[in-house]
Amino acid sequence: MDNRAEVREFLITRRAKVTPQDAGLPPGPNRRVPGLRRSEVALLAGVSVEYYARLERGAIGGASASVLDAISNALQLNDTERAHLLDLARAADGIPTSARARRRPSKPAPPRPSLQWALDSITEGVAFVRDSHQNLLATNPLGRAFYTPMIGDGGRTPNLARFQFLDPASRDFYPDWDLFAEMCVAIMRTEAARDPHDRVFQDLVGELSTCSDTFRRLWGAHDVRQHGAGTKRFHHPEVGEVTLAYEELAVTAEHGQVLMVYTAEPGSPSADRLKLLASWGAELPAYAAGSGPA
16 A cells, blocks of 8 residues: 555545634634645644645655654544554554564464464353454354354355445344444554555455445545444344444454454343354354355
8 A cells, every 4th residue: 555645645534624613723714625724734733834744745754753743633633543643654664563574474374273262262252353354263153153144154264344345244234334334444444554565455455445335435534443342233134133242352462363252231132142142053063264265
């Protein structure tokens, strides 16, 4: 991905979201741009207009941490957006966000046995591991039952982004499909800045941009987010609607991988439906999500 273009579009879209009133500035007459003018961002950040214009053209390499912090304050970036801007600056300086090599395998590696054992020990919630490419690498038994609409017969490594945008079944599985789509793309945007040289990720973005107008529109918005924690609704074809709380945990032994756990409030209808799904899933053949070809 073109780092300069990424920086340019990110700063422009963030600037468009902040009004003069938001920044405590008089609106003034004859405004031709949404949000703040470049000169107003420069004023708020305490840098020259020429310097900010150069940053917004994508020349962010060499920008100091204090300047990036001032720009973040002027644009009222949230914590995830601030981290994203720092990732873009590191990439422009040629500094990877991890000490590991940038090159990654083209096919997902099978999970370590100990990681699968850890997943299998989670019996009352949906648990799975995904990588930075949105591949579903491994699940616990309840996770296999839960994600049957995406895993199917296990012919290839399931991918959360491809399922979201390319599989019509996702609109039934995700009652809040539009919200899920925005979250998926914003998470991918965050991942993209961490390794702009990741060819597999670039190919995935290219595929989704070509095949999905919605993905292409959301990708162009340059919104970013961390998954973290929250609540989601799903509609499973076997048990109906469930509302689940989720927690995202980093798998520190494998760069870019995260462990997701979905649980239901004890005693709730969703908890009862998860138990029913677990009984149904016990009859399914064993299948490791990452065992098929990518």
